[in-house]
Amino acid sequence: MRLNRIDLNLFVVFEALYRERRVTKVARHLNITQSGVSNALRRLRETFDDPLFVRGSEGMVPTPVAENMIVDVRQALDLLSRSVGENLRFQPELSEREFRLGMNDLGQALILPGLREKLREQAPKVALSTYYVDRRIGEEDLKSGGLDLLIDAPDINALELDQAFLAELPYVVTMRHGHPLAKGPLSLQCYLGADHIHVSSRKRGRGQVDVALHALGEQRHISMRVQNYLVAAxxxxxxxxxxxxxxxLAETTGLYITEAPLKVPPLFWNLYWPKSVTMDPASRWMRQLIMSQFAESCSRLLPD
Incomplete structure (x- = not known):
């Protein structure tokens, strides 16, 4: 197959259709008509002698041939994009781009208010959509293009992704004001004698506090397990x-705060993104904005 006989714009449609899975979304994203998308898909099918995408309940489903092509196509498009736009500057004040960010409600509560204010000042037409996804799904969404960025613990080591340290979050114990234990330092004995609430997206399994207690030969009684930090508050x-x-987070809840009576390793968060966009000016701008907002939130809410 001679490359000079292939319209390279077809691969732009191919990548967008693989990512969006719907002709209408691709047409809107590329600012072309739906018939234009359909025509491009027809030409791709003729070129590769394969359907490439078939209709399913979740939209256009890629065939094995399309699955085999996508990594190379994305790398090629990325190289072309970087070559063409190497000297172009991302202009946030003019951009109408949507960034898709995966994180839990803890991250949303901590940075979205400040991040929204920064966007209002620097990029009023940029849209930010956040999604609460578990680690495995978030990792796959980054690889497939369903997410632009992901905030999670430093437990993802996929070769297709880059990452940067975001925050170190030490633990404290919170309770209602007027609680019988809300007076002076909290002892381990009193801590273990109380009932606890725990936030986790998993049905079972130990959190960092429980791992630390297990190392001491102790365990606490978790009488309620929820998936949402704000519900827990x-x-x-x-x-x-x-x-x-x-x-x-505790500093934002209005709850009584005291030091934990045992040493609990802090919660670490990293920021993840596809390696294919590491040098993309828009992605770099958003990453810097998120890291800046986390640094500001940490300095404001965490004591020295």
Missing amino acids: NITAESDLLWTVPRM
């Missing part, structure tokens, strides 16, 4: 449950 405020949580 509301329940803690209306009950006698203790909630061990990163201080950065």
